[in-house]
Amino acid sequence: MDWEAYEREASAAVAAATGPSDLDDARVRYLGRKSELAQALRGVRDRESGMLLNGIRERLEAAVAEREQRLEDEELDRKLRDEVVDVTLPGEPLPVGHLHPITQVRRIVEDSFLGLGYEIRDDREVETVEFNFDKLAFAPTHSSRSARDTFYFDKTHLLRTETSPSQIHILEEKEPPIYMVSIGRVYRRDAITATRYPIFHQFEGLAVDEGITLADLKGTLLHVMRALYGPERRVRFRTHFFPFTEPSIEPDVSCGICGGAGCRTCKYTGWIEMGGAGVVDPQVFENVGVDSERWSGFAFGCGLERAAQLRHDIPDIRLLWDGDLRVLRQF
Incomplete structure (x- = not known):
């Protein structure tokens, strides 16, 4: 298995994610329990292979977290730009109680x-x-x-x-x-x-x-x-x-x-x-x-x-x- 190619492919998929659903699909495919990386980690028997695979997993997890934060920031920017609220308008009236008869x-x-x-x-x-x-x-x-x-x-x-x-x-x-x-x-x-x-x-x-x-x-x-x-x-x-x-x-x-x-x-x-x-x-x-x-x-x-x-x-x-x-x- 060419793990360098695997990492490049996974990193590209994470970087190409345009929304939370796309990012979650990439995470499941390359880091999920049934992914090739997860299966390989279960079968590791030597130190060198373990260090290599764990390094790939850590870098991919960091890439997913970074991309997730970036997507959240972009969504917040979009809302602030598109969903304009006029704070000078009166708010919705809250229900007010009254005295018992x-x-x-x-x-x-x-x-x-x-x-x-x-x-x-x-x-x-x-x-x-x-x-x-x-x-x-x-x-x-x-x-x-x-x-x-x-x-x-x-x-x-x-x-x-x-x-x-x-x-x-x-x-x-x-x-x-x-x-x-x-x-x-x-x-x-x-x-x-x-x-x-x-x-x-x-x-x-x-x-x-x-x-x-x-x-x-x-x-x-x-x-x-x-x-x-x-x-x-x-x-x-x-x-x-x-x-x-x-x-x-x-x-x-x-x-x-x-x-x-x-x-x-x-x-x-x-x-x-x-x-x-x-x-x-x-x-x-x-x-x-x-x-x-x-x-x-x-x-x-x-x-x-x-x-x-x-x-x-x-x-x-x-x-x-x-x-x-x-x-x-x-x-």
């Missing part, structure tokens, strides 16, 4: 009350029975104290069932007048339905001052309802009972899904309950050492999920917790 509603509520001069609080979610029930004047036999309605850690600690304990915290921290809204997660052993979920967000308000009446409460709630739903939605107030307010009311908003005609979401009543409210019971003031003869106040609590459902006419509240981007992208 619940967070959007929370911002609206915060802005509404900040505009009225209220302060915003964010209190603890793990509460004591004393703050969650006792100081809010819940009767010892009230159904909310049952383990079937409330998530207990032990006999004295639980996941708060509402943000109402914030009322007690702020009444113990400072003297009236007080204008406060507490916003956060609450937990109840509720059945999951189109309008209820065992975990939800609530905004709880408390106003304590001299001469506050039920009319002040209704005006405040109407202001927030208009900010959330617009002037075209109807709002009504029904009498109700809550342990920590007297008199007590429940605000309802007309169902936007059926227009008040009745549907599954509003349980065919045409209205959806927003929460509870009322004038603070004097017993609550006495529990925290506030003079109920001088001071009066009102309190209210509403769900953010319910507010988002009513604002956007969402038929099922569970859609807000599923994390389905097909739903969330609509808001």
Whole structure:
């Protein structure tokens, strides 16, 4: 075998390669496992032949690597020359996320009350029975104290069932007048339905001052309802009972899904309950050492999920917790 001729032929083939595929064909033909050079190296029995063949292989491998680098440089030069990019043109817009519907509603509520001069609080979610029930004047036999309605850690600690304990915290921290809204997660052993979920967000308000009446409460709630739903939605107030307010009311908003005609979401009543409210019971003031003869106040609590459902006419509240981007992208 004329190995000098073999090397010249292989070097010429490598130098003549005009692209990666041609170069790979030459490499396989002259340096591959089935090439004459590779076969000869397997049968080497003397030192001189081994040195000769290994020298040829090393020179050819170096020639292939050099040619490969040159081809890459030529391709880069071609792209820079032909594929001109105008860097002054605007790029492709990247997809940008947005706030969750619940967070959007929370911002609206915060802005509404900040505009009225209220302060915003964010209190603890793990509460004591004393703050969650006792100081809010819940009767010892009230159904909310049952383990079937409330998530207990032990006999004295639980996941708060509402943000109402914030009322007690702020009444113990400072003297009236007080204008406060507490916003956060609450937990109840509720059945999951189109309008209820065992975990939800609530905004709880408390106003304590001299001469506050039920009319002040209704005006405040109407202001927030208009900010959330617009002037075209109807709002009504029904009498109700809550342990920590007297008199007590429940605000309802007309169902936007059926227009008040009745549907599954509003349980065919045409209205959806927003929460509870009322004038603070004097017993609550006495529990925290506030003079109920001088001071009066009102309190209210509403769900953010319910507010988002009513604002956007969402038929099922569970859609807000599923994390389905097909739903969330609509808001």
